[in-house]
Amino acid sequence: MAKRFDGMEIRELFSKNLKLFRSKQGLSQLALSSRAGLAHNFVNDIENGKKWVSPDTIAKLAEVLDVEPSDFFMSNPLNPPENSRIRSYLDEINERFSTAVGEIKAAYLSENRKTNSEDY
Numbered sequence: 001m002a003k004r005f006d007g008m009e010i011r012e013l014f015s016k017n018l019k020l021f022r023s024k025q026g027l028s029q030l031a032l033s034s035r036a037g038l039a040h041n042f043v044n045d046i047e048n049g050k051k052w053v054s055p056d057t058i059a060k061l062a063e064v065l066d067v068e069p070s071d072f073f074m075s076n077p078l079n080p081p082e083n084s085r086i087r088s089y090l091d092e093i094n095e096r097f098s099t100a101v102g103e104i105k106a107a108y109l110s111e112n113r114k115t116n117s118e119d120y
Contacts, residue, residue, distance in 0.1 A: 014073065015049045019047050
């Protein structure tokens with residue numbers, strides 16, 4: 001028996017998200033298949049859960065749809081939980097990076113002002 005996630009098998013989840021991302025981009029199956037270098041029938045079969053995909057195909061689809069490959073396997077990819085551990089971790093890294101850049105910039109500007117004032 002296949003593993004189920006939020007009541008759906010992994011293929012169902014992938015198919016649902018593929019359709020969702022394709023629709024969000026305003027692409028037809030034909031346009032998506034052309035951009036990804038895949039047969040139109042294959043994309044149709046993926047969306048209908050009749051065919052499965054290789055990692056290379058997942059990467060091609062993700063690139064065309066401008067999503068991360070892991071997004072195809074999220075329960076709610078358009079509204080990820082804001083309080084998730086990953087989101088919190090990434091927000092913290094971003095905040096620390098911004099703070100560090102600000103401190104370096106302030107120190108650089110302060111040093112330049114000091115050097116320039118000593119020249120006069």
